[in-house]
Amino acid sequence: xxxxxxxxxxxxxxxxxxxxxxxxxxxxxxxxxxxxxxxxxxxxxxxxxxxxxxxxxxxxxxxxxxxxxxxxxxxxxxxxxxxxxxxxxxxxxxxxxxxxxxxxxxxxxxxxxxxxxxxxxxxxxxxxxxxxxxxxxxxxxxxxxxxxxxxxxxxxxxxxxxxxxxxxxxxxxxxxxxxxxxxxxxxxxxxxxxxxxxxxxxxxxxxxxxxxxxxxxxxxxxxxxxxxxxxxxxxxxxxxxxxxxxxxxxxxxxx
Amino acid sequence: xxxxxxxxxxxxxxxxxxxxxxxxxxxxxxxxxxxxxxxxxxxxxxxxxxxxxxxxxxxxxxxxxxxxxxxxxxxxxxxxxxxxxxxxxxxxxxxxxxxxxxxxxxxxxxxxxxxxxxxxxxxxxxxxxxxxxxxxxxxxxxxxxxxxxxxxxxxxxxxxxxxxxxxxxxxxxxxxxxxxxxxxxxxxxxxxxxxxxxxxxxxxxxxxxxxxxxxxxxxxxxxxxxxxxxxxxxxxxxxxxxxxxxxxxxxxxxx
Numbered sequence: 001x002x003x004x005x006x007x008x009x010x011x012x013x014x015x016x017x018x019x020x021x022x023x024x025x026x027x028x029x030x031x032x033x034x035x036x037x038x039x040x041x042x043x044x045x046x047x048x049x050x051x052x053x054x055x056x057x058x059x060x061x062x063x064x065x066x067x068x069x070x071x072x073x074x075x076x077x078x079x080x081x082x083x084x085x086x087x088x089x090x091x092x093x094x095x096x097x098x099x100x101x102x103x104x105x106x107x108x109x110x111x112x113x114x115x116x117x118x119x120x121x122x123x124x125x126x127x128x129x130x131x132x133x134x135x136x137x138x139x140x141x142x143x144x145x146x147x148x149x150x151x152x153x154x155x156x157x158x159x160x161x162x163x164x165x166x167x168x169x170x171x172x173x174x175x176x177x178x179x180x181x182x183x184x185x186x187x188x189x190x191x192x193x194x195x196x197x198x199x200x201x202x203x204x205x206x207x208x209x210x211x212x213x214x215x216x217x218x219x220x221x222x223x224x225x226x227x228x229x230x231x232x233x234x235x236x237x238x239x240x241x242x243x244x245x246x247x248x249x250x251x252x253x254x255x
Numbered sequence: 256x257x258x259x260x261x262x263x264x265x266x267x268x269x270x271x272x273x274x275x276x277x278x279x280x281x282x283x284x285x286x287x288x289x290x291x292x293x294x295x296x297x298x299x300x301x302x303x304x305x306x307x308x309x310x311x312x313x314x315x316x317x318x319x320x321x322x323x324x325x326x327x328x329x330x331x332x333x334x335x336x337x338x339x340x341x342x343x344x345x346x347x348x349x350x351x352x353x354x355x356x357x358x359x360x361x362x363x364x365x366x367x368x369x370x371x372x373x374x375x376x377x378x379x380x381x382x383x384x385x386x387x388x389x390x391x392x393x394x395x396x397x398x399x400x401x402x403x404x405x406x407x408x409x410x411x412x413x414x415x416x417x418x419x420x421x422x423x424x425x426x427x428x429x430x431x432x433x434x435x436x437x438x439x440x441x442x443x444x445x446x447x448x449x450x451x452x453x454x455x456x457x458x459x460x461x462x463x464x465x466x467x468x469x470x471x472x473x474x475x476x477x478x479x480x481x482x483x484x485x486x487x488x489x490x491x492x493x494x495x496x497x498x499x500x501x502x503x504x505x506x507x508x509x510x
Contacts, residue, residue, distance in 0.1 A: 012299075015458055015460055015477075016460060016462055016475070017282065017286070017299070018286060018296045018297065018298075018299065019286055019287075019290060019296070019429070019431065019458075019477055020282070020283045020284070020285075020286030020287035020290060020296075021431065021433075021475065021477075022283075022462065023282075023283050024279070024282070027272065027275070027278075027279070027301075028275045028277075028278050029275070030275075031272070031273060031274060031275030032274075032275035035274060035275060041273045041274070041275075042273065042303060043273075043300065043301065043302055043303075043308075044267075044272070044273065044299075044300065044301035045298065045299065045300050045301075046282075046298065046299035046300075047298055048297060048298075049458075049460075053298075075440050075461070075463065076440050076441045076444045077440050077443075077444045077447055077448070077461040078444070078447060078448035078451050078459070078461075079451070079458075079459065079460050079461060113441075116441060116444075116445070117445065118440070118441045118444030118445055119441045121444075153463055153464070153465075155465070174274070176274065176276065178276075185330050185331050185332050185373070186331045186368075186371060186373045186374045188332075189331045189332045189333070189373030189376075190371070190372065190373055192332055192333060193332070193333035196333050196334070203270055203274075203304075203334075204333075204334065205270055205271060205304075205334050206330070206332040206333075206334060207271055207277065208330065208408055209408070210408075210410070220271070220276065222270075222274055222276075
């Protein structure tokens, strides 16, 4: 967690998340992928399908973080307004991008699909933006400045993220290790606080859960210092074992 | 969607969401419950366990929306800093709340648990806040101004939300109905756009999916005008049937 660690925000464009119809399926995936290359996910926002809301959030987030990754709203239908909203945020026009059009035409030729106006809408890209490859369905994402615009459909988003990740600034990978036992948070709170003080370079977290009516807690050490994680987890394990003789522990620090 | 519809934001306090360790389980539930009583969920933010980040987000959100609901960070461990962060946002002190202490003592007496310093930490409440009942584990939530502070553990959060909902300003319930078929978004985009223009009082959304390698789309009409939803869905159904003779349709508008 030094000052040179790159940071990121995820902006989810999604009426369907805000209505409760759809459970977001992208944040967990993006968070793990960013952590693995040492980019700290610092904020997530979900905003409705509204140009002003999207542009406002993009401008707020791109000023605060190294990268902003957006998901959703770049398809062919009337409610896909992300491209225009990003252009608005940057004060640029949207034009048909020749290479985006070429990729769409090639994709539709392969799949024997007729090109129509709705499909060509997906070749509209903000001026000055660079395409992000879409290995699944042809229609590209794009980035402009530090804002990376990806699809919302999980397998397409994941393909775009794989194309983007190697181009980003990396830091040391975040690793974590956890101990889970049938202890309540209140039992271990004091001991855990003193461990957290001794490992200021780590995030030491405590997460309660219930299993078959019994309360338990998972204690997590997370950071970029593998030796510190191992040492902290040994102390956490000793703490938990004073209440639960058979806690479950991760084998080794992992991404 | 008139100007008198109450609005809400959800603020998730959660390093564990941002690290990708945990999938948020609360937004979908809260979104549906709010929609049912006519409160429009307008934004969701996830911020890390940091007093400044939490206080900053609370102050930004409470100025924009009728209500702010927070989840997480009110337990007994060192990383539970929501109470202090909310107090910071409002510029008030935190004190042991006599009624919160009484409820904790009563809960621990019933469960034969010794009260310790960590447990009593959960009786610390910002000055001027009002308690929210916790029917599950004793430790109350609270509200101050238009900010409602709830636990992050789903069953406790849900119990607190049930206690809060009847006290909030309600609007007409949001209903939705959907048609799902093996059509691509691009096939129906033009027809759907013209339906959306004829029903400006509704959100008409289009959500693609894949099932056994085939692409399909779910088309959703959502709003507070039940007659308009039924009429729009009849038009959507006719549109989809021109490509897929056996689409799946919701029986009736529902919350």
